[in-house]
Amino acid sequence: MSGATTEFVYVSYIRATREKVFEALVRPEVARKYWGHENVSDWEPGSKWEHVRVQGGRQVELAGEVLEIEPPRRLVISWANASEYEDASRHSRVTFELATLGEMVRLTVTHDRLVPDSGMAQGIRKGWPLVLASLKSYLETGQALDVFAERRAG
Template sequence: MSKQKTSFVYVTYIRSTPEKVFEAITKPDIARRYWGHENVSDWQPGSKWEHVRANDERTVELVGEVIETAPPSRLVISWANASEASDPEAHSRVTFDIVEYESMVRLTVSHDELEAGSGMANGISKGWPAVLSSLKSYLETGTPIDVFARPKNEG
């Protein structure tokens, strides 16, 4: 019996260009500023990509493969924890759709093929809003938010 799958979709509008948004996702030196990680690949279909923590340890936390690339409007990658890279069942898929709207961009991130109730599904539902808010802040103001911030105790 196959496991139940779920998906997560996040849409945001950014005062930027499709080219700058695509570069922010795919260029390691930009991604590290707002994400705290670098996305490392040559971004050709079939190529591997790695999500590398931008610190002294340089831990590879996520891995996958480039499924489709159409700069600056679309990028599709597979996505898995590095520890589960060899298990095809552990891979999900992320699609970045970038559409120009006059002086801004609509960025839609669809993360699907997730195992319902899994740690990955739970993690990305918190992670994507923080990362994409940071991307928006960074591109619009030059200053990212702290994607590693935690809620303050309410007691």
């Protein structure tokens, strides 16, 4: 990626173990519950991952590569619209860092290498806070948030 880039950093504190939070990121059947999508991969460095929408038929919306993985502490993936997967210059990067703090986990999500004011950057700005709130709610209470409520209302 050439030119100026921007990044977003989100921090969430979740009453759970690092193992449970990490599992929620990489296990398709868990991600589906709080995200409405499945994250599908063999989770080996260099492998492809796909963000698959399950509502209304299976459709790959995002894709990238597993850049680093250190369960349950760190996961780094590239991130692109599925239609732009083959063009590595269009990939941004997401880093998930998990730290244990007593009975909770500090989950830091850094999404960087984004083109400022792009559609992807605008989507990230809205999407991550909702997804992370839903993840927190799901892991702490067993009840996820409706991450598609805004789409239906607007």
